[in-house]
Amino acid sequence: MEWLSGRIMLLSGGRRAFLAFFAGLLTVLALPPFGIFAAPFLSFPVLVWLMDGASGNPDHGRIRRAFPAFVIGWCFGFGYLLGGLWWLGNALLVEADEFAWALPLAVIGLPAFLAIYYGLATAIARVLWSDGIGRIAALALAFGICEWLRGTLMTGFPWNAIGYAAMPVPLMMQSAVVFGLAGMNMLAVFAFSAPALIGTRKGAVPGLVLAGLLVVAHFGYGYWRLNDQPAALADGTTSVRLVQPVIDQALKLDDAARADIFTSHLELTTAAPAEGAKRPDIVVWPETSIPFLLTDNPDGLLSIADALQEGQILIAGAVRAENAGAGLPPRYYNSVYVIDDQGQIVGAADKLHLVPFGEYLPFENVLNSFGLKSIAAAMPGGFSAAATRTPLTLPKGKVLYPLICYEAIFPGEIGNVALSTDALLNVTNDAWFGDTPGPYQHFQQAQLRAVETGVPLIRGANSGISAVVNGLGEVVSGASFNVRGVVDTILPGKSRIPFEPDQQKRNALIVAAMFLAVALFSRPSFILRAN
Incomplete structure (x- = not known):
């Protein structure tokens, strides 16, 4: 040596x-x-x-x-x-x-x-x-x-x-x-x-x-x-369904495919649970899974209401538009909506930590003059960032801490406030990266956020990896990468942690x-x- x-x-x-x-x-x-x-x-x-x-x-x-x-x-x-x-x-x-x-x-x-x-x-x-x-x-x-x-x-x-x-x-x-x-x-x-x-x-x-x-x-x-801590992790009564539709990213950018994409999500939402599994209380769709501005499409909300059974809640990634004032273009946000069985939007949270060059263009005025634009944003100006992170309070009282896409890789995004929530919610669309190490690396980093807080993780991904992870980082139930289907499981309780974040x-x-x-x-x- x-x-x-x-x-x-x-x-x-x-x-x-x-x-x-x-x-x-x-x-x-x-x-x-x-x-x-x-x-x-x-x-x-x-x-x-x-x-x-x-x-x-x-x-x-x-x-x-x-x-x-x-x-x-x-x-x-x-x-x-x-x-x-x-x-x-x-x-x-x-x-x-x-x-x-x-x-x-x-x-x-x-x-x-x-x-x-x-x-x-x-x-x-x-x-x-x-x-x-x-x-x-x-x-x-x-x-x-x-x-x-x-x-x-x-x-x-x-x-x-x-x-x-x-x-x-x-x-x-x-x-x-x-x-x-x-x-x-x-x-x-x-x-x-x-x-x-x-x-x-x-x-x-x-x-x-x-x-x-x-x-x-x-x-x-x-x-x-x-x-x-096996006993602490078994104390859960809320059932969760993760919808993993595996929509090719090129197809998601095709306007003509929007109706089929929406229908695919609805079909998986209404699929019967596996034998012996509980009917889901919460259904989770991935990031930007709703392929149109939901507030401009009341028929879309009616379709969601028809797909949900009484008492069910849908949490779905979507683009949200907001009026910026007279003469100004709308602001767009990468968001998650909470929708009840009547088709009403009862909660929403916007992404706070955007991807540079993906969701917005730094030094936009200068770089636009060279013909550059952000990659993932299909609207002028890209996405706007939320002012604060807003926990999602569901109609039956559960509180989720939303982390959209790569927000889950930042330990600093998850402070002590997350400890008072019932679960971390990470919706993402890793189909951008194909069958590469990227989605697996992303999943590992999301797992660590559950371990650091002792708070279970609900993770819905378009192409995977979708899973419910307990507060020790163990996968309770999940779907393999690029496998279309649903994951039905019970949300675990929180685990004890010796030190807060x-x-x-x-x-x-x-x-x-x-x-x-x-x-x-x-x-x-x-x-x-x-x-």
């Missing part, structure tokens, strides 16, 4: 950059649909050894000395994000004649830009670098900081944060209820990087022991938690402070001053 670490440290130029890129690409195997937990334990030691050899010219200033480390981190991040996000290009091929030109920007440009955060992480870590366990702590801290920045700046995009690589299944998701995603990002990087200590010996025993304890605690806590964030800060202390105390300059 020392021979291997030495060879990697001495690499230079293109070989160094390629190995960093390959290590990042290897890390993708830990994400859905693969879930190979061992992959980062191979890739992160390579990153550490490459960092060991990226000292920079001692005659240069601090920023220039950190540049070689930045390049390594950028190459690693580019490999990881390219391998994890290439499927975004599929959305541009739905209307290829209009958007195919932007394919390189989505497939290569976005990962290249987001990789700057990883380059920044390795540059920060290099400033705190030392010979032993301290450099592992510095790398964990720096990744934690930069993953937080990636999920926050410029509306944020925390998709496939490193912490998800350590949480592929519910057994391994339970630690998130203690540290949140922010804390798991740091703890995961520390554990993944610890094997690098074998190659350089110094600090190997305490580092490997600590990493081993973290992994054992990670699995042990998950096992204990999954076996501690706000406290999880504070716990993550404690982890960051501990890693900072280890990194500082391990530096030779600190040791010399202490002596």
Whole structure:
């Protein structure tokens, strides 16, 4: 192992950059649909050894000395994000004649830009670098900081944060209820990087022991938690039907197909429950499942009323229009409606966190002059964002916390207020991305929101993955990807959590402070001053 670490440290130029890129690409195997937990334990030691050899010219200033480390981190991040996000290009091929030109920007440009955060992480870590366990702590801290920045700046995009690589299944998701995603990002990087200590010996025993304890605690806590609360999760009486129609995205954009699409949803809504299953109280349609402005189509509301039985409620994704005032074009919102058995809209919530370039165009006036427009919005100006997130109160008193599409990937979108609701509601349309890793990654991230809050998740997706997930992240019932049909199940109750989301964030800060202390105390300059 020392021979291997030495060879990697001495690499230079293109070989160094390629190995960093390959290590990042290897890390993708830990994400859905693969879930190979061992992959980062191979890739992160390579990153550490490459960092060991990226000292920079001692005659240069601090920023220039950190540049070689930045390049390594950028190459690693580019490999990881390219391998994890290439499927975004599929959305541009739905209307290829209009958007195919932007394919390189989505497939290569976005990962290249987001990789700057990883380059920044390795540059920060290099400033705190030392010979032993301290450099592992510095790398964990720096990744934690930069993953937080990636999920926050410029509306944020925390998709496939490193912490998800350590949480592929519910057994391994339970630690998130203690540290949140922010804390798991740091703890995961520390554990993944610890094997690098074998190659350089110094600090190997305490580092490997600590990493081993973290992994054992990670699995042990998950096992204990999954076996501690089965009774609490069985206390549910509300029946839910998820409608998964599997409508091809190109067809959804075809005006001539709107009637057939609407009819398909109605047919699945009225399908008889499986033998022994309870008649659904709540029926859930996916994001933008109603293919017209419902408020302009009273016949559509009558059809929904005919499809619902007495006491049933439909929750459906739809586009909502709002008058903006005299002489102004209407505002459009990506919304969910609550519709009762009389065909009355009794509740609604609008999407708060829109997708840049998908649902709205940043710097719209400037970019419109170049002929650009948003991808998913079929109306002028794209969608408008809601001012606040509005929980949905159903006629029988159940309260749902709505998360439309990729809002479910943001832990910060779900504060303590979600704890007072009966379920998280995530409606989405991942048909944009075809049969790629994207829908599986999206589902994993939605699962984590249930674990962090202990609140069950109702997830309705056009092409999948539709499922009801309990507060431990376990799938109670669901439909496989691209399988048309319905899911009938009972909504589980909430599970107990040791820490609320706000406290999880504070716990993550404690982890960051501990890693900072280890990194500082391990530096030779600190040791010399202490002596």
